[in-house]
Amino acid sequence: MTAFVQQLIYGTSYGMNLAVAAAGLALIFGVYRVINLAHGQLIMLGGFATYVVTTQIGTHFFVGFFAAMAVMGLLGIALESTIFRILQARPATDQLLASLGVYMILGTVALRIWGDFEARPVNMPGEAWALHLGEDIRIDGARIVTIAITLALFIGLYFVVYRTHLGRTMRATAQGGETAELMGIRKRRVAALVFFIGGALGGSAGAMLGGLFNVRPDMGFQPLLMALIIIIFGGMGSLGGAIIAGLILGILYNLTVYYVGSKLGDLVPFGVLLIVLMVRPQGLFGLPGRRA
Amino acid sequence: MDAILQIENLSKRFGGVEAVKAVSFDVPRGGLVGLIGPNGAGKTTFVNLVTKHDSPDTGTVMLDAKPMHNLPSFKVARAGLARTYQKNRLFFEESVAENLRTAMIWGGAAKHEGLRYPGLQGREEERTKELLDFFALTPQRDSLPSGLSHLHRRRAEVAQALALAPKLLMLDEPFAGFSRDEAFDLIEHLRACQKGGLTMLLIDHNMEVMMEVCEYLYVMHHGALLAAGTPNEVRANQDVINVYLGAET
Known part of the structure; x- marks a missing residue:
């Protein structure tokens, strides 16, 4: 029972981390209708940005965390205004392939700089904050910080999307770009903002993953894969769906790894993906018209 | 003229x-x-x-x-300059009231009444209520467009265009x-x-x-x-x- 609770908590923290990564992807897909594979490398670069600012320069974790969010947000805008804007009128496959190209380029650049694969830790606060529940359950401070940050991010995201005019314009653009423009909404600016927020969420996911594990040039691949499964599972373009699906997958993954083994744990997300595609292709909270 | x-x-x-x-x-x-x-x-x-x-x-x-x-x-x-379409183009995941509020963000009324800024949503609500009452859509204010009759949907479209204060x-x-x-x-x-x-x-x-x-x-x-x-x-x-x-x- 103790191990189960411990894994449940670890799964929650991992799942929330993945949900942050997936929320960025879902937001961009919801408004822009593009699956941005380069998001994986924004997660990786977010981790390295935090490593450089926190570990190499020696500042507090949160300085690195916010720097990663800001830089990845700006990189998101740069990608939107150069590559995706030009390709927006083209078929979805062109955009997907272009984002794969960006993924490869950014990955290659990271390998040139950090290709020695040395362990690069990011010092997360809270080492002394480990929580003891009863005699046997111990939760690392880093996990607590991760859960706290993701909760804050989700509350902030909910506030922006559902409680501000900016969120209303984003939702309107997601539901009908042309109609939104006829309501006076500047679609291009909304798109840039969405890419900024999506990139910043990717950067924050990278910063937290770097804190939980180490930063590596290939660290963006698994979260990207998981995030893709999460947005299909949660419903394409649904933020709430991404958060819930992220939690479910994170917990399932951790429990499977612990009780069955790490090799089978890697199969869990794909098993879930296959079941979702067969039983409910629109995902948990997706509309029937928005299938994977 | x-x-x-x-x-x-x-x-x-x-x-x-x-x-x-x-x-x-x-x-x-x-x-x-x-x-x-x-x-x-x-x-x-x-x-x-x-x-x-x-x-x-x-x-x-x-x-x-x-x-x-x-x-x-x-x-x-x-x-x-506002318009409506031949086919329904209301925001399909938003209620009728929310459709009107979205149009108010950048419409003429917003420019004059500061609706873009938080804290002034009272005016927005007032105007929404006014438009819903005028088009007899108050009972449908929280309905999604897909749940409206053809007549109500068309009224909602016109109300949304008017929410721009054109x-x-x-x-x-x-x-x-x-x-x-x-x-x-x-x-x-x-x-x-x-x-x-x-x-x-x-x-x-x-x-x-x-x-x-x-x-x-x-x-x-x-x-x-x-x-x-x-x-x-x-x-x-x-x-x-x-x-x-x-x-x-």
């Missing part, structure tokens, strides 16, 4: 098809003007050019003496799919808006209803203006009779 909308020489070609041919006309301030023509006459393309949904090849569009033809569509909307409203086929009673239900609302000072351009092919509603009519055929005048003048125009009765050739 004090024209709020002045269109000069508007043209658009799609490949070999000349969809709109050098159309020019004015809409007087406070007027209820109609644009009629059979299906395929180029009416919707014309509306798309005026609202910059499509870019014209040639021609100018002036709203209140300000050029619209060189602005993107969102700026045309902010300048006060200077001029263009309604594309507003009576499509309506019975005569339903059409006149909407007309009563439009007439009340006109009394409030709103200028409207109605685009439809239903001659009978348009003749009754509009003060002045333009007739399009094959992308060009065929006739213009009061309903009685248009009704008596031989070219119009030929087009509508199919005796053209």
